[in-house]
Amino acid sequence: MEQSDLILLQQKVGMLRAEGKYQETIDAGYKLLEIGMKLNDYKSILTAYMNNAASYYSIGAIEEAFENIDAHKELSDKHGDEADRLGTFNILFLLYEYNKEYADAKRTLKTTIELSKKLSHYNITSNAYSNYSHILLEEKDYNKALEMAEQGLQYAEIHEPKSPILKFRVKLNIAKSHILLGNVKESAALVQSMVDDPLLNSFIREKSQSYILQAIWYEEQKMYQEAFDSLTEAKVLAESYNDVHLLKTIQQKRCEMCDLIGDFETGYLVQKEYIELLNEIKDRDLAMSALKLNIKHRVAYIEGKADRDGLTGLYNRNYIQRKTNQWLNAAQETGESIVCIVFDIDSFKSFNDNYGHVYGDEVIKSVSKACSKALRSDDLIGRFGGDEFVVILRDTSLEDGFRVAKKLLKAVRNLTLTIENKSTTITVSMGVANNITSNASDFIGLFHSADNELYKAKENGKNQIGIG
Incomplete structure (x- = not known):
């Protein structure tokens, strides 16, 4: 606009x-x-x-x-x-x-x-x-x-x-x-x-x-x-x-x-x-x-749309940030561990370049569905932007967060998409961090720590998990 x-x-x-x-x-x-x-x-x-x-x-x-x-x-x-x-x-x-x-x-x-x-x-x-x-x-x-x-x-x-x-x-x-x-x-x-x-x-x-x-x-x-x-x-x-x-x-x-x-x-x-x-x-x-x-119902509908990503139906960046900050504020009192998992699709640009953006959108939607099914109902997953996703786990240790990340990695590896009569596999790279080891007090700090681990996973060959 x-x-x-x-x-x-x-x-x-x-x-x-x-x-x-x-x-x-x-x-x-x-x-x-x-x-x-x-x-x-x-x-x-x-x-x-x-x-x-x-x-x-x-x-x-x-x-x-x-x-x-x-x-x-x-x-x-x-x-x-x-x-x-x-x-x-x-x-x-x-x-x-x-x-x-x-x-x-x-x-x-x-x-x-x-x-x-x-x-x-x-x-x-x-x-x-x-x-x-x-x-x-x-x-x-x-x-x-x-x-x-x-x-x-x-x-x-x-x-x-x-x-x-x-x-x-x-x-x-x-x-x-x-x-x-x-x-x-x-x-x-x-x-x-x-x-x-x-x-x-x-x-x-x-x-x-x-x-x-x-x-x-x-x-x-x-x-x-x-x-x-x-x-x-x-x-x-x-x-x-x-x-x-x-x-x-x-x-x-x-x-x-x-x-x-x-x-x-x-x-x-x-x-x-x-x-x-x-x-x-x-x-x-x-x-x-x-x-x-009437206004209450209309606003609930509008707010629901405002919190959701239009392509995948997952929560968007604004909602994830707002909700995570609420959890982190509470965690300062309770001492609970909040885990952030950041991941993106390996070589995603090649999907868009070779097959077009419409197919690229289908890849994003498929990854979002597979990961959503692999999570618990009270886990938070959202699309951060482009092909990047964020998962927030409340009251979860860093070790358990790593296990959840492996589960997500496997769910994406098991995906098979067909294009032009050819089967295409998808992989992702992930970074995992929590508020305790990173000393993060807000979403930006926690995300930055997990994103650094994602960068390390990319540098080490992709299709794997970095944890810090």
Whole structure:
């Protein structure tokens, strides 16, 4: 794939998520992930993880969202830049807030503020302060919430290009802090100016939130009818863009206001609307559950393909490396021996040169089948690339690993392929090593040791095993 095509796929993933097409985003994200891993393109991998995390969050699949965030953070720490790390913290906040893990949310926001200031991404700084204020409002720390929101406004004002809606969103928390602190005059003037702001003609969600804010102000003054009327305005706006979860909050408050007013007739009608809304939310949640289940099965299929070699059906290099590293990490605690067997087909180039690549592919497939049958079900075998294969044996001594290698060598020797009415035999050369004698702590180190033994076997005449 050309670099320009890869960039287009990155852009497609982001566009699909922006359009709310979460299943398509996740499918495209895993395709981008697969290609990125093959090409060692870290930016593509990070883009895939980030957009998949946000998509999983949007459909309520929080566990899967965290898995993608963890993978993003791990790769970002090793190969990403500071902007990639900032993206990680942004999405982490949403997940912590969703689970009401406010201590973790605040810790993440502090890091976001520090990093965004360093990068001069002042829109993110402003949002982070605003989100911090929101958490503090939930914790009823109104003075601190006001302080954080005011800092958010300062950074919104220095952000370039100018963004009036960025400043407005921070003001929502400033106004709410003033209301809950009992600053009647300050909050009244601020709320009224926000409700009347012509900017909101283009931002309906923020306009509905302004009316909710106005209702909170009226409720604090025990002006329950006015609070109900403001909530009704918010309801009409929320219905216009079909935000059922915001509507749920509004309808709950409208029911409360009817009780406080003593208007039971209106209260009955609002309660009826509320029940209908809950049924709609239930239907949507069922549809979302079906979507999550569908995505889970599709992703399992995509991941399965991503881990397999297209020609042989064996595991590919990425999976072998990932799994072996997991086993080696565990082995550092348990002291178990992990054996690596590396082998390739002797004189494989001659098969391609004399008979063509199609026949060469048949040779590779035949070797992979014969070796797979000779191994235990829990042994790991994969195609490393070209005509080279890797076998990983867990909890196996170097001597037992050598015995397995001899078994594989014999299985390949017993192969007979017919081409142009002539029988052709196949042999392989092998190298065997384990983590203990090689002192290897990761796949690369272990593979390198076994590959050195393979080289010795080739130098000594092929069709044999080197062991170290």
